[in-house]
Amino acid sequence: MPRASGPVCISVINMKGGVGKTTIAALLARYASRTLGLNVLAVDLDPQANLSQAFMRDGYKRFLRDQAPSIVEIFSGHQPPTSKSAAPSTLDISDIVVSNTPLGGPRLRVIPSRFDFADNLMSSIGANPRVLANVIANNFQDMDIVIIDCAPTESIFTRVAYHASRYVLVPVRPEFFATIGFPLLNDSLDAFRSSNRGHVIDVAGIVINNSSYHYSGNRGGPERERSIGEIGKQAKENGWFIFENQIPFSRGFPKMMRGDFKHTGDADLFSHFASEFFQGLEIQKEGD
Ligand SMILES: Nc1ncnc2c1ncn2[C@@H]1O[C@H](COP(=O)(O)OP(=O)(O)O)[C@@H](O)[C@H]1O
Numbered sequence: 001m002p003r004a005s006g007p008v009c010i011s012v013i014n015m016k017g018g019v020g021k022t023t024i025a026a027l028l029a030r031y032a033s034r035t036l037g038l039n040v041l042a043v044d045l046d047p048q049a050n051l052s053q054a055f056m057r058d059g060y061k062r063f064l065r066d067q068a069p070s071i072v073e074i075f076s077g078h079q080p081p082t083s084k085s086a087a088p089s090t091l092d093i094s095d096i097v098v099s100n101t102p103l104g105g106p107r108l109r110v111i112p113s114r115f116d117f118a119d120n121l122m123s124s125i126g127a128n129p130r131v132l133a134n135v136i137a138n139n140f141q142d143m144d145i146v147i148i149d150c151a152p153t154e155s156i157f158t159r160v161a162y163h164a165s166r167y168v169l170v171p172v173r174p175e176f177f178a179t180i181g182f183p184l185l186n187d188s189l190d191a192f193r194s195s196n197r198g199h200v201i202d203v204a205g206i207v208i209n210n211s212s213y214h215y216s217g218n219r220g221g222p223e224r225e226r227s228i229g230e231i232g233k234q235a236k237e238n239g240w241f242i243f244e245n246q247i248p249f250s251r252g253f254p255k256m257m258r259g260d261f262k263h264t265g266d267a268d269l270f271s272h273f274a275s276e277f278f279q280g281l282e283i284q285k286e287g288d
């Protein structure tokens with residue numbers, strides 16, 4: 001039974017690359033569907049398409065080869081002529097959604113991205129930043145959760161993600177310059193709120209993802225400690241919560257993203273964070 005109030009939409013954002021956005025988005029989405037039994041929509045808003053590749057694996061190559069519709073068509077609003085149809089045709093959202101992926105299982109759907117989903121292209125066609133929010137409003141009210149994986153730069157996609165989101169989750173790596181993007185994120189959220197007064201959007205919290213080369217064994221180096229102190233200070237200034245459960249460094253994470261869940265070591269501790277995250281949002285399956 002879907003939630004009476006519709007899905008909870010969360011964007012995973014940091015204006016920095018390589019902090020674990022895609023890993024966290026994918027594993028949270030997987031946890032929600034496989035462990036909590038929720039209906040999940042995962043949206044890939046990054047032209048790098050790492051989230052799509054993680055979920056679809058070999059299916060992603062097929063998807064590219066078949067010129068299947070993707071997030072790009074959500075913005076253009078139609079299906080272009082292809083080798084199979086000689087005219088533009090109506091967009092059917094169900095043709096875009098990929099179900100039953102190897103990583104996601106039966107309750108998770110993916111809206112995949114494509115490499116030509118470039119920001120300059122979207123800006124030049126004057127993409128409407130509300131399109132994704134509209135698509136979710138009109139087609140995905142039966143989901144429990146929507147998780148959106150974002151590109152690492154502030155762009156039109158950031159606004160697309162904001163328009164579709166109630167919450168923002170911010171992964172950080174405890175390293176030098178970890179908080180460099182925080183003021184930018186804070187300003188961009190404030191600017192968004194002031195031009196969209198009816199829209200309530202909050203930072204759900206910061207999650208410290210220890211995928212740092214300074215990390216060794218169970219103890220971090222001094223750089224890591226300094227950085228965690230700085231993250232704490234800046235989070236407090238912005239009124240952002242920091243999740244108690246950090247995500248440890250583990251080679252199990254890239255393995256999981258390749259679909260290998262055997263001998264994943266400390267990466268199994270991800271479930272502590274995932275559990276804290278969903279409990280905090282009070283997302284439960286209604287009727288259970
Ligand atoms: N906690 C972690 N431990 C080890 N490796 C990690 C961890 N988190 C992320 N990684 C690895 O770091 C790289 C960047 O992660 P990714 O999720 O793609 O970041 P982003 O989406 O922010 O660019 C990937 O190779 C990923 O497997």
Ligand SMILES: [Mg+2]
Pocket residue numbers: 021022023046048050150
């Ligand atoms: Mg990514």
